[in-house]
Amino acid sequence: MSILVLGLGNILLSDEGVGVRAVEAFQAQWTVPDGVDVVDGGTCGMDMLDIIASHRTLIVVDAVKTGAPVGTVVKITGSDVPVFFRGRLSPHQLGLSDLLATLTLTDEAPGYVSVIGCVPASMETSLEMTPGIAARIPAMVDLLVEELRSLGVSLEPKAP
């Protein structure tokens, strides 16, 4: 088992950084076993090639635009994922979908990809998320925990 949890986003642009912030919250609350790596990928370019290549399973945590109302939290799995990349729901997919295409060329693309997302309210320049979106982080962490457990990962909550 080698699973990569990849938080994407630009923390300088308020809700745009929700994926990175969700992954930080997850790491603060849960103990992750060996075989699962949690990475803050920021706005992810070619630098991430090696990290993604060395994992069979990829869970992307990101701000998404699905047409759903602001603050909606989603889990996208299975055959819906390619659609997510075709529709370019997140501003980071240009980097990420290019990386995945490149890894297809080198036979190193992950066998399973899923996305945990949240629809942002604001992309203004700020280190703070909007209160409404910050309040959705626990729901994103819950979905991430559920996704990891469904992949057979045993997680232990950290003592508060």
Next chain:
Amino acid sequence: MVQRIVVDPITRIEGHLRVDCDVDGGKVTKAWASGQMWRGIELILQGKDPRDAWVFAQRICGVCTTVHAITSVRAVENALKMEVPLNAQFIRNIIQGAHAVHDHIVHFYHLSAIDFVDIVSALKADPVATSKLAQSLSDWKMNGVGDFANAQKKLAAFVNSGQLGIFGSGYWGHPAMKLPPEVNLLAATHYLQAIEFQRRMNKVVAILGSKTPHIQNMAVGGVANPINFDSQSTLTLEKLHYIKELIDEVGEFVQQVYIPDVCAIGAFYADWTQIGRGVVNYLACPDMPVDTKGEKLSLPGGFIKGADLVGGFNPIKTFNDAYFEKGVKESVKHSWYQGGKGALHPYDGETIPQYTDWSDDGKYSWIKSPTFYDNRAQVGPLANVLCMFAAGHEPTVRWTTAALNTIAMHLKTPVGPDILHSTIGRHAARAVRAAVLHEEVGKQWTMLMENLGKGDFTTYNKPVFPKGEIRGFGFHEAPRGILSHWVVIENGKIKNYQAVVPTTWNAGPRDEGEQMSAYESALLDTPVADPEKPLEVIRTVHSFDPCLACAVHLTDTESRSSYQVKVV
């Protein structure tokens, strides 16, 4: 009849640049470069602790994280007039050199080669003939018939799957594609090999930076790498030797694949040595400090006026260089910010957004327009190589001469450095720079080992912030050109912060005196065979390696992230 072409976004991976061209009689007659997102790092940093600025600065861009981190700590150290331990200088130098070599390989093979290389045509090539051709160009160990046959199979499967992915915006069969099938297969095979070698160089950054994509080892006053040869959790001899191994492997690729490929492809596209000249004032900073004060730098820099490498060259010498510090100003006359004060020095810079619609003769970009003593300047690997060449830097002269001689051999006619002021010249200069930097990284590694051998393990000096106001600047010759950060600190907190990034120099709108930027002027007279498919425009813009992520910032998820060309 004048046709307006709009290309938006123009970059293949980081896309927030819009280019407008008027085309008349098959040529570009007018051009506008526009950054489509607004930049706000300055506002975020006001009031923050200067020791943390680099952490935020490296979030400006997903491609050049390390360069902003290094430049930011240099700016704060400059304000404090601090000395930096030798080990820290060498470690930073190895990180920046490795990052740049990685970046240049990725740029040529993965971001711009398919402007010149037709992947579909490569499927028709004969692997035996390709191997014979490849071996006539270089001694590279992976130029066998099997290497090319396997790559061709892989590409065929990829193209036939309909998932073009990374090749999605290629122009197969465009009249401006000129390479024979064998050269296309050669380049496409090396494209696949380059994926592997750029990764090795990135490992160097990851080991020294403790983490990637955001390095963790930077600090105002040095680096946070403890060095202890007896502890596995620090930088050990074993790790240092592994780094050297990686550097050497990538060097072979640069010398035996990247440079020969650029020269061969450049010779096939010799007409592109006459296209894309643009601004021929060049600005590059010196880099790779080898003392604690930033007064002795291994790689020279300076300003070249009017393409004159002899009489027009003025060196920039140290991290405290007043000639550089006093020469930079930014105009917002054509940018969507409140202005009216003329061009301002970065210490006094203002960033107050004020969006109005696009106006050809008014405001049309989120990018400011920097000038050097009121001159527009081109920055980037070409500026860097020409300045080092003008300063007589031996490895640069050697590699530039070798590349020009190889191109001359292909063309069977002598060529001089003057062909470098062009679209293809920018690619050639980037390859030369990769070779020069690779050598320099090896030297920095040796100096680090020698210093550690003397028993000096210091990596950090503690900064102390005085009461009152201090100011400083830091620069770094980044993969896309000169990057400078400017900081004003008051009572230990940031009062003003400006980042003048390379793409700002090259892609800015017209300035206070209506002079055009490097992008805009390089596009003039570019031939355009088919306005619906302006491959020629894209070639010239890509030759600058555009990265707008830090020139401006993402605010608009509605922006089209698929590639679009509009003929208006």
